[in-house]
Amino acid sequence: MPEQSDTLTSTARSLWSYALIDNCRAHAELEELQQNQEFAEWKKLVNKLRAYLSGELKSSSNLERFYMEFCEWEETFTPSDTLNGRITDLVFSATHAAANALFDDECDDSDLIRKTINELHNELTDVGGDGEGLSEYFQNLDIEWTNLLRDLRQRPVAQPLIKEVCSTDVSVFGLSA
Numbered sequence: 001m002p003e004q005s006d007t008l009t010s011t012a013r014s015l016w017s018y019a020l021i022d023n024c025r026a027h028a029e030l031e032e033l034q035q036n037q038e039f040a041e042w043k044k045l046v047n048k049l050r051a052y053l054s055g056e057l058k059s060s061s062n063l064e065r066f067y068m069e070f071c072e073w074e075e076t077f078t079p080s081d082t083l084n085g086r087i088t089d090l091v092f093s094a095t096h097a098a099a100n101a102l103f104d105d106e107c108d109d110s111d112l113i114r115k116t117i118n119e120l121h122n123e124l125t126d127v128g129g130d131g132e133g134l135s136e137y138f139q140n141l142d143i144e145w146t147n148l149l150r151d152l153r154q155r156p157v158a159q160p161l162i163k164e165v166c167s168t169d170v171s172v173f174g175l176s177a
Contacts, residue, residue: 010105011053012149015157015165017098018049019145020113022166024091026175031079031088041066041073042095049098055156060102067099083123087173090116102155114142117172130174138172 008016025046032039048066051057074092079085090113097109117138125131148165170176 008110008146008149009153010101010107011155011157012152013108013110014049014098014101015053015152015162016110016145016149017094017101017113018046018053018162019165019168020094020172021046021049021091021098023141023168024087024094024171024173024175026171026177027084027087027173028091030175031084034080034084037077041070042092045070045095045099049095049102050162052102053155053157054159054162063099064103067103070095083120083127083173086120086123087171090120120173124173134172134174137170141168141172 028039028042045066048057048063052060052063057063079089079092093109093116094113097107097113100107100109118135121131121135121138123131124134145165148161152161168177
């Protein structure tokens with residue numbers, strides 16, 4: 001899988017991570033139902049991330065407060081030992097990556113996230129799923145997102161760009177939204 005994050009600014013890496021969160025949101029929502037547990041802190045943070053990226057939320061300290069609430073909640077949460085539980089864990093990692101890229105210009109977990117996606121695709125293949133096809137789908141999405149975000153330098157990010165990057169109907173693991 002190509003290492004492309006070094007071509008993206010911290011704001012672009014945050015939006016790349018946000019696009020992955022948005023793409024895989026259905027997995028976290030399924031885990032929420034299966035665990036019979038409310039993911040309110042995660043949902044609030046994801047909403048605040050989008051608002052901060054778009055410039056609707058101006059206060060980084062406000063974003064950081066929601067991030068800390070998510071971190072505290074996450075310490076009490078244990079994802080299920082299923083493929084979907086591991087995908088949800090990836091979604092939470094992408095949430096950390098999206099927030100941390102905004103707090104620290106040097107923070108870049110996108111290659112680690114790509115590696116985890118690859119491992120999950122291999123696991124999916126091992127259980128008889130179309131891991132190879134989904135891996136190709138993700139690689140194409142990754143290239144598309146990176147190309148769309150290559151010139152992004154700072155926030156606020158225009159709503160049409162956020163919408164375009166988040167315009168997928170099927171997750172990188174094959175779940176329809």
